[in-house]
Amino acid sequence: MASGIKKKAYPLRMNEEVLAAMQRWADDELRSLNAQIEFVLRDALVKSKRVKLIENEVTELEPSRDLKKD
Template identity: 75%
Template structure:
C-alpha cells in the first residue's frame, strides 16, 4: 500500500457538510470520501499513476 501523507485542507463549511452526508451514506469517513472522489476524478482524467507492476509481483 502507498504511503499516506497528512495535508491540511481548508474547505467551505457547506461543502464539508454535504461531503460528510455523502460519506455517511456510503459508510466512509469524510477523509476516505475525499480520497475516493479525488482518485475517481484522477482516473477519469487519465492522471492516476499506473501501479508499479514490479511491486505487485513481489507480494
C-alpha cells in the first residue's frame, strides 16, 4: 500500500436492510461496499473527535487523562 497504512480483515455481521442501504450508497458514491463502510466509520470517528484526520489519514488522538497511566 502506497500510504503505508496496514489494513486488517474483520468479519462483520450486519442487518440485511442496512447492508442493502450501504450498498446503494456505495454505488451512488462510486465506491466499493467495503470502502463505503470504512468511509462512514472514519467520518463518524473524526466527527466524534475520537481520531483526527490529517491529509486523508486517520491519526489517533492523545489518550484522555482518564486513560493515561501515572
